[in-house]
Amino acid sequence: MKYVDEFRDPAKARVLVHAITRRLDGIASRRQRPLQIMEVCGGHTHSIFRYGIHRMLPSTVEFVHGPGCPVCVLPMGRVDDAIALARQPGVIFASFGDAMRVPGSKHSLLQARAHGADVRLVYSPLDALQLARDNPRHQVVFFALGFETTIPATAMTLMQARADGVHNFSVFCNHITIIPTLRAILDEPQLQIDGFLGPGHVSMVIGIRCYDFIAREYRRPITVAGFEPLDVLQALAMVIDQIADGRCEVENQYGRIVPEHGNPLALAAMAEVFEPRENFEWRGLGSIAHSGVRLRAGFAAFDAERIFTLAHRRVADPGDCQCAEVLKGMIRPPQCRLFGGACTPQTPLGALMVSSEGACAAHFRYARHGMALPPAATTTSAATAT
């Protein structure tokens, strides 16, 4: 497939690994510990494990898995609210596939569906809007999740719903934004991150200048990266070059997709429909100011949080669950007490084990037994990303 296959060329990967190794050897004498590079996006986490990129590299560099998996950071209380909505009489609840298994305090959406709730799997918010057109006697609620990559699609769908007068459609908005989250991570005193791989598809919407503060205020290099193996390796090489040269800049490895200033049309749609929330709760990271968005007053008629009464209950993660430490990069997935025992992709306790982009699920699937490949029958996605 064009723009995919050529970025998986093993010969070029070998060249990059060689370049990275030499550069790391060159700075080894200056360093006490391995370089810690955070890949912000869950799509990168998935690529790293899926292609075994971490195993091609010398031990002097380590990936720290970032928070860029919207399903993984969704707090249990929001899942409970989603299930409560799905159980309302007359409601069709439309969700992306990877939100179906996320555990709430008692059930997941998948279990709620087994118990009779009308939960439908959709691939696009536009499919949810079509469900509303096709089912005029039902209220169709779309479970909106995701970072800036996904927010414009929800925004455009809501603008269409309003323009076409589809009044039985609403959105349960759990959209989150990356910049306040990165700032929260950078403010974490225990964190020892030397550089970042920036999220490729979020950046295609918001551009790369939003990351200037990382280089200027926090003195960390960041390279926005694509999702194929050569993209990840090349971006890593660029970050390591910056560290070796003592530079802290915002660089863009993914120029074929990411324009410097993002997508102005997508940004305009986002701004028209959504506004920042004062705070939004993240699983593992707690409450982060201005990290979530909600529908503007002009779209109140389409806002499930205003149409329905929700419990908004905060639910603590299970006592033994160490998702928070994994999310902050303080421990690695196998170091969690529950990893691979009580918590597996089949019976996840923590959200990091649910989504294929979650650090624990990726680790469990691809890295647990040192296997290079997942069983062929169980892998369906091609190009991953945030």
Add this chain to the structure above:
Amino acid sequence: MCLGIPGQIVAIVDAQRQLATVDVGGVWRTINVAFIVDDAHPVHSCLGQWVLVHIGFAMSRIDAQEAERTLALLTELGEAQAEMAAMGEIPEIPEIPEIPEIPEVTAMAAIDGNPATDNDRPA
């Protein structure tokens, strides 16, 4: 969640509603192109364009020159390494594990960019 996949626009379905047909690895689907269309780039300019598809929307026009530039840089780097290795300046490029072949994608998952795998899918 932020998964996206390249595809080529092969037909305009409805110019007014900004809908087009995209070909992703041989599978066709209707997507919305509103985010890559403006006065300077009308709907019909999308024909033949490679785009990044995310949950039913074209989110970016793929810059072919940038893609070539990225790959050309890697080719040059490889040639420079080979030359230096031949001159004995640096060690031979070592073998690394092969990048594993990736199983065939499910067309719908590929197009729609939904990362749900194995058990997440409904029966």
